[in-house]
Amino acid sequence: MGEDGCLGSIVKFLRLGLTSKARENAAATLFSLSAVHDYKKRIADQGGAIEALLGLLRVRTPRGKKDVVTALFNMSTHLENCARMIEAGDVTVLVGALGNEGVAEEAAGALALIVRQPIGVEVVGKEEMAVAGLIIMMRCGTARGKENAVAVLLELCRSGGSATTERVLKAPALTGLLHTLLFTDTKRARRKVASLARVFQRCDNVSLHFSGLGVGYAFAGNSTASNRDS
Template sequence: MEARENAAATLFSLSLADENKIIIGASGAIPALVDLLQNGSTKGKKDAVTALFNLCIYQGNKGRAVRAGTITALLKMLTDSTNSMIDEALAILSVLASSYYATVAIVKSSIIFVLINLIRTGSPHKKENATASLLYSCKRGTENLSCISSLRAYGSVFD
């Protein structure tokens, strides 16, 4: 496990450079980072989440991240009351949400309801990222507008 966590730390450092985002994404490292995000130690999860955030800034890596199960991992992070990395999970989600593939996965998952709750009860930073993710999810086509109707079932988001 320690070797995987060290690799995640290295990928985190390397992913800061734009040209490396493409290389790392194409190398197949994203599924390993998602696995570490779900099963690693706190330190490993922090390095994995930061590396994933950096990698997902590059549009070409967003689909790879979705296919690797990032949305499911983020949902777990957002609903785990013992998780201290909710801000990081929301940051990745807000970056991914601009991708069509991520939007489809977000709408199909239960993240919409988690985002609504975070908009109601979260800190200003959490509200901002949750709102951005929800906005992208709802405006990516008429088939995704059904998520807006779910807001009515819960009253006004800003109550």
């Protein structure tokens, strides 16, 4: 990273490499470098870097896609990169990646970090397929993927306004998925589910969508209540 022009050359290979292997190697290099905190913003600020990563994600091999999404996730952990990544179209591509089993967990993790920013909530909330993709992740993803999906929904409902919350509330199968996560997944996921339930309980007509589940949420940490609800 200290060599003049090195980062620019890597990005050039990522964009214009003559073979898929060359472009994948460039993506893998950026993925490795993006693990270093001091480099995350430098990579994001390098002209064309994020756009080139997103372009590779749209068309390349599973290995290349994994490196790209992990690099994007790493860069999203630096808060100053959020606006730059959104400007480059990062959110739309990450939402699309929720349907790709090989990279879905990292995509959900990146979105969970992006929605911590108000602009991130706004942009993710406007993505037509975001809620549906997160619901799929909650149904079929890894434990970490499910946790990330709930985290995104929680931030969307906390900060995205009543219209966004209503859209999440009306998502098919959400009730059953939240109930399952509440009693079977990680402690952190259970806390997020309980927080999401409390947001829902403050909404008008919440009982229409969650009839009878309020007791289960209220006693999330109580095994007796868990058994009763089951």
